[in-house]
Amino acid sequence: MENKLYVSMSPHIHSGDSISRKMWEVIIALIPALLVPLYFFGLGSILVTSVSIASCVVFEYLIGRFLLKQEASIRDGSAILTGLLLAFNLPSNLPLWIVVIGALVAIGMAKMSFGGLGNNIFNPALVGRVFLLISFPQQMTSWPLPKAFNPDFMDAATGATPLSIMKSGHLERLPDLQDLLIGNTGGSLGEIGAAALIIGGLFLLIRKVISWHIPLSILLTVYVFTGVLRIANPELYADPLSHLFSGGLMLGAVFMATDYVTSPMVKKGQLIYGIGIGIITVCIRVFGSYPEGVSFAILLMNGVTPLINAYCKPKRFGEVKKK
Amino acid sequence: MGGIHPPENKISAGKAIEQIPLPGQVTILLNQHLGAPAIPLVQRGDRVKTGQLIAKAAGYVSANIHSSVTGKVLKLDEVFDPGGYRRQAVIIEVEPDEWAEDIILSTTLKRDCTLSPEEIIQKIQEGGVVGMGGASFPTHVKLNPPPGSKPEVLIVNAVECEPYLTSDHQLMLEKGMEIIVGTKIMMMALKVNRAVIAIENNKPDAISLLERLAIPYSQIEIMSLAVHYPQGGEKQLIEAVLDRRVPSGALPVVTGAVVLNVGSVFATYEAVQKNKPVIDRVVCVTGKSIKKPGNYLCRIGTSVQELIDFAGGMPDTAAKVISGGPMMGKALVNSQIPVSKGTSGILLMDSKEAPRQKVYNCIRCGNCIDACPMGLEPYLLMNLSELSEWENMEKERIMDCIECGCCSYVCPSNRPLLDHLRVGKFKVGAMIRGRKNQ
Numbered sequence: 106m107e108n109k110l111y112v113s114m115s116p117h118i119h120s121g122d123s124i125s126r127k128m129w130e131v132i133i134a135l136i137p138a139l140l141v142p143l144y145f146f147g148l149g150s151i152l153v154t155s156v157s158i159a160s161c162v163v164f165e166y167l168i169g170r171f172l173l174k175q176e177a178s179i180r181d182g183s184a185i186l187t188g189l190l191l192a193f194n195l196p197s198n199l200p201l202w203i204v205v206i207g208a209l210v211a212i213g214m215a216k217m218s219f220g221g222l223g224n225n226i227f228n229p230a231l232v233g234r235v236f237l238l239i240s241f242p243q244q245m246t247s248w249p250l251p252k253a254f255n256p257d258f259m260d261a262a263t264g265a266t267p268l269s270i271m272k273s274g275h276l277e278r279l280p281d282l283q284d285l286l287i288g289n290t291g292g293s294l295g296e297i298g299a300a301a302l303i304i305g306g307l308f309l310l311i312r313k314v315i316s317w318h319i320p321l322s323i324l325l326t327v328y329v330f331t332g333v334l335r336i337a338n339p340e341l342y343a344d345p346l347s348h349l350f351s352g353g354l355m356l357g358a359v360f361m362a363t364d365y366v367t368s369p370m371v372k373k374g375q376l377i378y379g380i381g382i383g384i385i386t387v388c389i390r391v392f393g394s395y396p397e398g399v400s401f402a403i404l405l406m407n408g409v410t411p412l413i414n415a416y417c418k419p420k421r422f423g424e425v426k427k428k
Numbered sequence: 429m430g431g432i433h434p435p436e437n438k439i440s441a442g443k444a445i446e447q448i449p450l451p452g453q454v455t456i457l458l459n460q461h462l463g464a465p466a467i468p469l470v471q472r473g474d475r476v477k478t479g480q481l482i483a484k485a486a487g488y489v490s491a492n493i494h495s496s497v498t499g500k501v502l503k504l505d506e507v508f509d510p511g512g513y514r515r516q517a518v519i520i521e522v523e524p525d526e527w528a529e530d531i532i533l534s535t536t537l538k539r540d541c542t543l544s545p546e547e548i549i550q551k552i553q554e555g556g557v558v559g560m561g562g563a564s565f566p567t568h569v570k571l572n573p574p575p576g577s578k579p580e581v582l583i584v585n586a587v588e589c590e591p592y593l594t595s596d597h598q599l600m601l602e603k604g605m606e607i608i609v610g611t612k613i614m615m616m617a618l619k620v621n622r623a624v625i626a627i628e629n630n631k632p633d634a635i636s637l638l639e640r641l642a643i644p645y646s647q648i649e650i651m652s653l654a655v656h657y658p659q660g661g662e663k664q665l666i667e668a669v670l671d672r673r674v675p676s677g678a679l680p681v682v683t684g685a686v687v688l689n690v691g692s693v694f695a696t697y698e699a700v701q702k703n704k705p706v707i708d709r710v711v712c713v714t715g716k717s718i719k720k721p722g723n724y725l726c727r728i729g730t731s732v733q734e735l736i737d738f739a740g741g742m743p744d745t746a747a748k749v750i751s752g753g754p755m756m757g758k759a760l761v762n763s764q765i766p767v768s769k770g771t772s773g774i775l776l777m778d779s780k781e782a783p784r785q786k787v788y789n790c791i792r793c794g795n796c797i798d799a800c801p802m803g804l805e806p807y808l809l810m811n812l813s814e815l816s817e818w819e820n821m822e823k824e825r826i827m828d829c830i831e832c833g834c835c836s837y838v839c840p841s842n843r844p845l846l847d848h849l850r851v852g853k854f855k856v857g858a859m860i861r862g863r864k865n866q
């Protein structure tokens with residue numbers, strides 16, 4: 106018997122699932138939503154996206170290699186995904202140096218300072234976005250207006266988004282649902298085009314990368330909450346469907362809130378988390394001073410996630426009721 | 429709830445049972461069952477016959493061991509067992525068979541059994557019958573449920589949910605009638621009037637055959653189950669068949685069900701109707717690189733190497749030899765380890781499949797929680813195990829873990845979850861026993 110044998114504990118086979126597989130499937134799911142801003146906002150969207158991804162990858166590599174002195178982790182695809190999601194939350198006419206700062210905050214502060222993938226408490230891309238929103242409110246809130254086959258690079262005309270229209274109270278100026286669905290509205294580059302985001306979300310559901318619990322609980326909560334407000338006062342509050350398909354809600358519900366690392370692990374906990382995000386989002390949108398609240402809502406619920414994980418236990422097999 | 433669907437890879441399915449020639453020497457372990465090792469009754473130089481008792485059960489939870497061959501006892505020595513521990517074994521030099529007196533060698537079916545329940549259980553106990561699916565729990569203990577519990581139904585576990593393994597499947601195809609009679613005998617021993625033979629629906633030939641054979645036995649039902657790992661686990665099977673859940677910490681019999689492996693049912697038939705103790709069994713030898721995968725009937729104590737040689741020899745690429753299936757089997761430390769009563773299969777993995785992959789951080793995807801058939805949180809238990817927080821592990825119900833391996837199987841970060849859970853289960857188990865002894 107010449108062969109040297111491996112000896113290890115069972116199981117001896119593995120599903121073949123890997124972090125990079127999951128990351129790349131999310132990246133693929135985001136591609137339809139990337140084509141929408143290319144059509145309506147022009148090449149600026151691609152430029153912002155490329156710079157965001159490149160700087161996220163470079164920062165992850167440099168910090169991992171020289172500060173944490175760990176093996177390079179960029180091949181798992183998570184830095185690319187963070188870069189992509191950060192770009193989706195930025196206006197397509199944002200000066201590129203601001204994009205680089207956002208990437209540094211997302212990767213350096215929100216992810217690597219906690220110890221890299223898996224250890225961060227808050228969604229890195231959202232931390233980057235919120236940091237930029239607070240630091241550069243002017244640049245971060247002058248969204249370009251959509252224009253089919255947009256040839257302009259960075260200097261398109263800017264204007265109101267559906268959510269700022271809601272905030273101003275001129276509900277009659279809201280774009281119709283069809284425009285909201287295809288993305289013919291102002292906004293951050295990846296959040297317009299609800300239909301493309303839904304297609305990506307369905308892909309992730311079918312591939313079992315995400316489950317329905319988080320996105321559906323967020324969307325249903327927002328629908329019910331804004332629906333109640335609408336019934337209470339149709340003059341003041343926008344209809345629930347406009348809420349669902351405008352702003353960062355669809356992007357947040359499908360792609361940001363479902364980030365594994367920062368969301369609860371047990372299904373029951375995921376429902377609580379989703380309902381929390383929905384309620385906070387509507388509160389900020391309707392009663393707060395910002396027009397949009399999805400980012401803040403997700404970050405707040407990210408903070409509560411460890412607590413949810415500690416209290417929401419899966420249904421145990423053969424649980425004996427305590428007397 | 430929970431569970432996984434690994435690729436079935438039943439390469440050796442449908443291969444007729446083939447008897448392998450007598451080896452030159454057999455190594456019969458004294459701890460082929462759960463419980464105390466048997467006490468040897470023979471010494472160096474003794475001559476033994478095939479089927480002769482060579483070690484007797486040490487107490488109630490233990491099992492008799494019989495010589496699987498005729499020959500001279502070379503020595504009593506410590507050898508590696510499938511778990512990698514050194515254990516006592518009787519090593520016998522093999523001569524042509526000379527069978528112990530009362531063993532009936534004819535293979536004609538003996539349908540009728542007029543023994544009382546006590547006599548049946550005694551014969552099973554004398555024959556050294558244990559769970560043949562891998563855990564090797566002595567069968568007579570299961571047939572004697574503790575006072576106060578009332579068995580209502582016998583479940584015959586013919587699920588064989590582990591990938592690759594086919595020995596039970598083939599046994600049902602070739603010994604179907606014996607299994608039906610064995611089931612009837614076990615029902616008599618348990619004094620129940622209902623039995624369910626549970627088979628996964630990836631074995632339609634076995635299902636239809638047993639359904640046909642069971643027609644005269646109205647109390648025996650053949651149940652076809654959807655393929656699902658770990659459905660062959662005792663608690664999972666009771667839930668699948670009866671829709672009853674064994675409460676945490678309780679014995680399965682509180683649900684009214686007694687679960688026995690189909691291999692043990694066949695062994696029971698042989699022990700009761702033919703006076704033949706457990707001296708051989710069907711072992712499936714399988715793997716992607718093996719030349720002649722198949723189901724081989726071999727004597728207990730035959731070395732794994734001998735089986736592999738018969739199946740075409742050890743492939744050059746072989747890098748792991750597993751006793752049992754890929755989910756719960758044990759990786760052997762060498763190929764000289766003997767076949768024991770619980771060896772359901774020998775699986776060879778080549779150098780591509782054998783090594784473990786690089787471990788990454790937990791990304792809290794929750795796959796392990798979704799896969800756990802017991803509703804535990806493997807990621808949390810692993811963290812607690814790494815921190816040596818045994819008390820908290822007990823609170824998180826580590827003792828419910830059935831070690832099925834679903835958590836490690838699904839982890840995208842290749843984290844060795846079950847390894848850490850086993851450490852915790854061992855420590856917490858010792859802690860609980862210590863508390864009871866105080």
